[in-house]
Amino acid sequence: MKLQNQVAVVTGAASGMGKQIALLFAKEGAKVAVSDLNLEGAQATVEEIKSQGGTAFAIKTNVAVEEDIQNLIDTTVQNYGTVDILVNNAGIMDGMEPAGEINDDKWERVFAINTTSVMRSTRKVLPIFLEKKKGVIVNVASAGGLNGARAGATYTASKHAVVGFTKNTGYMYATEGIRCNAIAPGGVETNIGASMNGISQFGFGKQQLGMAINPRVGKPEEIAKVALFLASDDSSFVNGTVITADAGWTAY
Numbered sequence: 001m002k003l004q005n006q007v008a009v010v011t012g013a014a015s016g017m018g019k020q021i022a023l024l025f026a027k028e029g030a031k032v033a034v035s036d037l038n039l040e041g042a043q044a045t046v047e048e049i050k051s052q053g054g055t056a057f058a059i060k061t062n063v064a065v066e067e068d069i070q071n072l073i074d075t076t077v078q079n080y081g082t083v084d085i086l087v088n089n090a091g092i093m094d095g096m097e098p099a100g101e102i103n104d105d106k107w108e109r110v111f112a113i114n115t116t117s118v119m120r121s122t123r124k125v126l127p128i129f130l131e132k133k134k135g136v137i138v139n140v141a142s143a144g145g146l147n148g149a150r151a152g153a154t155y156t157a158s159k160h161a162v163v164g165f166t167k168n169t170g171y172m173y174a175t176e177g178i179r180c181n182a183i184a185p186g187g188v189e190t191n192i193g194a195s196m197n198g199i200s201q202f203g204f205g206k207q208q209l210g211m212a213i214n215p216r217v218g219k220p221e222e223i224a225k226v227a228l229f230l231a232s233d234d235s236s237f238v239n240g241t242v243i244t245a246d247a248g249w250t251a252y
Contacts, residue, residue, distance in 0.1 A: 001029030002232040007080040009033040009072065011063055011121070012090030014041025016190030017140065020224035021087055026054030028228060030085065033076040035061040037090075063090045063117035064109070073124045082132070085231045086125050088118040088162075089140040092195035094152035096203035107154050114158035118165060122180070126173070133177035138230045139166050140223075141182040143246050149210030152203050159184075163242055170240025179239040181230045186246025187211075188218040215247040 008025045012018035014036035022032045026049040034049070034056050036042040042058035049056040059075055061068045076083055091114045094106060118139055129135025144150035145159030162182060169180040226245050229235050244250055 001027075002228060002234065003085070004029035006030045006084040006231075007033075007076065007082055008085040008087065008231065009035060009076055009083055009121075009125075010087040010089060011035045011061060011072075011117070013045055014038040016192065017185065017188060017220045017223045017227075018087070018089040019045050020220040021089060021227045022056065023049060023052075023054075024221075024224040024228055025085070025087075025231065026056055027052060028232070031080045032056040033072065033079070033083075034058045035063075035072050035090075037062050061090075063121070064112035066120055069117065069120045069124055073121065073128075077128070083125050083128050084134070085136045085138070086121060087138045087140070087227060087231070088121055090117060091140065091142075091192065093192055094154040095196055095198045095200055096152040096207055097154065097200040098203045098206070099153045101200050101203065102152075102154055110154045111158050111161075114155070115161045115165070118162055122165075122169060126178070129173075129178045130176055135178045136231050137166075137169065137178070137180040138227050139180070139182040140227075141166065141184045141242060143184050143186045143244065143250055145182075146184055146242070146244065146250055147210070149207060151207065152200065166242065167240045174239055179230075179235070181235070181238055181240065182242045183223060183226050183230070184242050184244045184246070184250075185223050186218060186244075186249040187214050187216075188220060188223055190220060213252040214249045218245065218247060 039060040142159040166182040
């Protein structure tokens with residue numbers, strides 16, 4: 001088992017990529033804190049983990065709220081004694097709006113969930129990692145964090161920020177036994193589209209040019225395997241970088 005005796009926190013783990021990451025990590029021996037705003041979905045993930053002989057607990061977390069981030073990490077430490085792996089997976093889409101159509105409230109909400117939460121949870125686990133000179137952070141960015149023709153301006157900016165934060169964190173703590181990497185998934189079969197509302201027809205039309213060159217849609221399980229690689233010692237020499245998992249979409 002690649003994660004034997006490790007403690008992992010996975011946000012947005014009630015469905016999609018987060019759920020599959022939690023399931024795979026538990027299968028590989030990790031004790032998992034299954035975090036999501038959807039507590040019922042998180043509990044279902046935990047039940048599936050336990051049915052397969054794994055160890056996990058569910059916790060309701062609004063990653064946009066600092067107190068919830070604090071509670072997530074503190075509760076994990078109370079339950080399992082420490083944290084070894086943090087997976088910042090929770091995220092939402094915008095409405096494909098270009099810059100001229102951005103609404104302040106939506107901008108702030110997308111950044112709070114997609115970007116600020118990554119900073120806050122990283123900030124919270126770092127004292128734990130620094131004390132034992134070991135820890136792994138895996139951030140879920142996006143192909144939209146590498147290119148301009150994958151989403152609206154708000155989502156694109158929020159994920160570019162995650163990429164920059166990942167590189168900076170990986171560099172800053174490289175000599176402290178801490179690694180921080182990101183995954184940039186392409187189109188994946190998840191329910192993130194449900195977070196979209198008030199879709200901009202102008203923005204959506206422009207994005208179709210980029211969408212048209214996507215070779216295929218991926219499965220959450222495929223992203224989970226990349227997360228496992230980054231969380232395990234298999235990637236011990238990989239730090240401060242982004243692994244693109246998109247079937248070659250960004251190669252076009």
